[in-house]
Amino acid sequence: MQEDLARYYDALAPRRDQFRRAHGYYYRTLTRLYRYFVPEGKKVLEVGTGTGELLNALKPSAGVGVDLSPAMVAIARKKYPHLRFEAGPISTAADAGTFDHIILPGVLGEAEDIQALFTSLRGFCTRDTRIVIEYYSYLWQVILRAAEKLGLKMPQPEQNWLTADDIVNFLRLSGYEVIRKERAILCPVNLWLVSDFINRYLAKLPFFNALTLNHFIIARPVFAGARELSVSVLVPCRNEKGNIEAAVTRTPSFGASQEFIFVEGHSKDGTYEEVERVISKYPQKNIRLYKQPGKGKGDAVRFGFSLAQGDVLMILDADLTVMPEDLPKFYEALRDGTGEFINGCRLVYPLEKEAMRLLNLIANKLFGLFFSWLLGQRFKDTLCGTKVMLRRHYLELAANRHYFGDFDPFGDFDLIFGAVKLNLKVIELPVRYKSRSYGETQIQRFRHGLLLARMCLFAMRKIKFI
Numbered sequence: 001m002q003e004d005l006a007r008y009y010d011a012l013a014p015r016r017d018q019f020r021r022a023h024g025y026y027y028r029t030l031t032r033l034y035r036y037f038v039p040e041g042k043k044v045l046e047v048g049t050g051t052g053e054l055l056n057a058l059k060p061s062a063g064v065g066v067d068l069s070p071a072m073v074a075i076a077r078k079k080y081p082h083l084r085f086e087a088g089p090i091s092t093a094a095d096a097g098t099f100d101h102i103i104l105p106g107v108l109g110e111a112e113d114i115q116a117l118f119t120s121l122r123g124f125c126t127r128d129t130r131i132v133i134e135y136y137s138y139l140w141q142v143i144l145r146a147a148e149k150l151g152l153k154m155p156q157p158e159q160n161w162l163t164a165d166d167i168v169n170f171l172r173l174s175g176y177e178v179i180r181k182e183r184a185i186l187c188p189v190n191l192w193l194v195s196d197f198i199n200r201y202l203a204k205l206p207f208f209n210a211l212t213l214n215h216f217i218i219a220r221p222v223f224a225g226a227r228e229l230s231v232s233v234l235v236p237c238r239n240e241k242g243n244i245e246a247a248v249t250r251t252p253s254f255g256a257s258q259e260f261i262f263v264e265g266h267s268k269d270g271t272y273e274e275v276e277r278v279i280s281k282y283p284q285k286n287i288r289l290y291k292q293p294g295k296g297k298g299d300a301v302r303f304g305f306s307l308a309q310g311d312v313l314m315i316l317d318a319d320l321t322v323m324p325e326d327l328p329k330f331y332e333a334l335r336d337g338t339g340e341f342i343n344g345c346r347l348v349y350p351l352e353k354e355a356m357r358l359l360n361l362i363a364n365k366l367f368g369l370f371f372s373w374l375l376g377q378r379f380k381d382t383l384c385g386t387k388v389m390l391r392r393h394y395l396e397l398a399a400n401r402h403y404f405g406d407f408d409p410f411g412d413f414d415l416i417f418g419a420v421k422l423n424l425k426v427i428e429l430p431v432r433y434k435s436r437s438y439g440e441t442q443i444q445r446f447r448h449g450l451l452l453a454r455m456c457l458f459a460m461r462k463i464k465f466i
Contacts, residue, residue, distance in 0.1 A: 002089065005110060006068040008157055009050075013071035016051050019154050025190035029199060030134075030214065031057045033184055034103065036466050037132050037218065037423065039400060042100035045124055047090060047117075048107035052076030055083060058103075064096045090120050099124050103132045108167065109159035118174035125221040127337070128393075130423045131176060133217045135162055137183070140213050152189075167217055176219040179425050180376040183212040200465050206373075218423050226335045231255035232310030232391070233327070236292075236300035237318035238265035241274045247316060248278055248285060251324040254331050259286040259310055263300040266292065297385075298411035305394055313394050315411075317385035322346070326431050330388040339427025340393060341419035344384035348430035370456060374464050375420045380428055383452075387415050389424070397422060404462055413455050417463065 020027050031054060038044060040059040049055055049065025050072050056063070056079075063083040067073050073087040086092040102121055111117050121131065136144065138161050147153035168178050186203035187195045202208050231254065235247050248260060264272045275289045290307065292300050305313055312334055316324060322344055330342045347364060364383055371379040389397075397418035404417055419426060 002068055002112065005157065006070065006087075009067070009069035010071040012154065013051070013069060013075060016072065016075070016154070017053075020053065023152075023189075025195065026185070026188045027053070029185060029188075030054075032466065033182075033214070033216070034058060034105075034132070037130075037216070038101045038103065043098075045093065045096065045099040045102045047102065047104050047121075048110075049073075049076060049085060052080045052083060052085060054103070054105060056080045064093050064099070066090055066093050090117070094123070096124070098126045099129060101130050101132060103134075105134045106136065108133065108135055108162055110157060111160065114160070114162075114167075114170045115173050118170055118176065122175060122221055127221070127223055129221055130179070131171075131219045131221075133167060133219070135167065135215055135217075137211075137213055137215055138163060139211065164215065164217065171217075171219050175222055177222050177425065179218045179220055179423055180420075182216040182218075182376055183209050183214070184216070185214045186212050188213055204464050220340075220423075220425060222337065226337065228256040229311035229331075229335055229390075230257040230259075230309070231312045231314060231331060232259050232261055232305075232308035233314045233316050234261045234263065234301065234304040234308065235316050235318050236263050236265065236297050236304065237267070237271050237275070238292075239267045239269045239271060240318035241267070241269045241271045243318050243320050244271065244274045245278050245281075246320060247318060247324060248282060248287065250320070251316070252328050254328045255310075255312065255335075257286070257310070259288065259308070261304045261308060262287065262289045263292050263304040264289065265295070265297075265300055296410070298414055301411035301415075302398075305391075306398075308391060311391055312388060313391050314388045315386055321434050322384065322386045322431050323434060326429075327386075329429055329431075330386065333427055333429055334388055334390065340389065340424040341415070341426045342388040343379070343381070343416070343426060343428050344386035344431045345381040345428040346384050346431060346433035347381045349432045351433050367452065367456070371416070374456070374459060375416070375426075377420060377426045378428065379416075379426070382416060383410075383412055384431070385412070386431065387412070389415070389419065393419070393422060393424060404458075410452075413452075413459070417459060420463070 034054060035058060038058050041061045043062045044055060044058055044060040046055045046065045049067045052065050055065045065076060065083060065085045067087060070087040073085045076085045102124060108114055141161055144153055148155045164181060171178060184203060185199055186208060187198040203212050233251060237244065262275045264275060279287045279289060293303060301315060312331060314327060314330060316327065333339050333342045364381055367382045368380045371382050400421065401418065403421060
């Protein structure tokens with residue numbers, strides 16, 4: 001079968017670039033989506049590379065394209081000599097090492113053995129590799145066949161028409177886990193002004209989204225085994241003098257090693273001096289104290305994480321409404337590979353009296369529903385302060401922060417948006433939410449609520465309506 005496919009596409013190779021130019025709008029739109037999923041400067045493997053246009057457009061630090069058609073590969077090598085192209089099965093690139101991203105643009109429809117293909121890709125994967133799979137919606141089968149006969153679409157051999165459930169099952173059988181699903185392109189032809197509106201906005205809305213042509217699944221490999229990791233517990237604190245010692249003494253010992261980083265935000269109740277006292281009282285603990293250079297929790301988180309030395313970065317709010325005793329659960333979920341961004345969820349267990357006001361509770365539930373739609377991953381509680389991720393992922397998030405900009409004074413959305421943009425596996429971990437025993441909340445419901453709403457609109461433009 002592979003030999004038949006190779007001959008089939010060898011015959012199409014001379015017309016490939018001409019066809020892409022004739023249907024430039026569709027391919028430009030598709031490329032824009034891929035460039036959102038795959039940041040520049042990554043090591044990328046493309047399976048079914050054709051003549052290499054997509055791989056080149058992704059601007060990889062190192063790019064390898066594999067295709068069964070020698071004629072297609074010959075054209076790709078001539079056009080993009082700075083990239084590596086191999087003709088034949090995936091094994092022809094066995095010496096290429098591992099990759100940050102592996103993309104499969106429509107090739108599953110022609111794969112003779114999909115499970116064997118996924119299994120063979122594991123040799124190119126690390127724990128952080130992301131698999132980007134594109135496939136056509138089954139609903140478009142008749143339309144695409146008609147388009148081929150009319151010369152509006154490049155002809156293809158008989159396809160495996162796969163549903164999302166089929167692909168998810170193949171991935172699971174081959175040792176992968178799905179991170180997110182996306183659907184795009186409702187109008188593949190260029191209708192002046194109209195097409196962009198349909199594809200950027202209308203196609204992202206419920207009902208219309210189910211009718212789109214191009215569907216994507218992003219997955220990660222699952223590897224067994226885990227090692228103990230060092231931990232940095234960041235405690236942003238402002239006017240929290242009465243909670244400082246408890247933040248240290250109530251946090252269980254876990255991980256290979258542990259450090260506390262207190263970032264003090266210009267308190268008026270002696271919080272800074274209290275941290276100094278606790279440092280002196282517990283010399284066996286690795287505790288560091290810094291004066292916050294700016295304002296707001298977001299600034300404190302970014303500053304503290306920039307100084308952290310642990311493999312795992314954790315946020316513990318100094319009000320201790322999320323109990324320090326729950327932090328080992330976050331660590332274990334990250335260490336064991338259950339998730340890569342562990343987000344606390346306060347909306348499962350009954351809330352302690354006065355822990356969260358009614359309007360705050362309603363707003364949190366609404367934000368959770370909105371973000372689940374916006375980000376393509378389930379979120380029930382976006383505003384829980386306890387968030388945990390690997391330091392190496394945070395450094396990548398920070399390096400790509402320019403995509404969103406410095407927009408978030410709270411720090412919650414900055415981390416969530418960044419984690420989703422990196423295609424990290426998000427897991428929500430239910431926690432028991434307690435009322436304060438010291439101090440007062442620093443959340444201003446209406447002013448901060450309006451600010452959060454504005455950030456949601458901003459996120460729609462940068463994440464959903466790309």
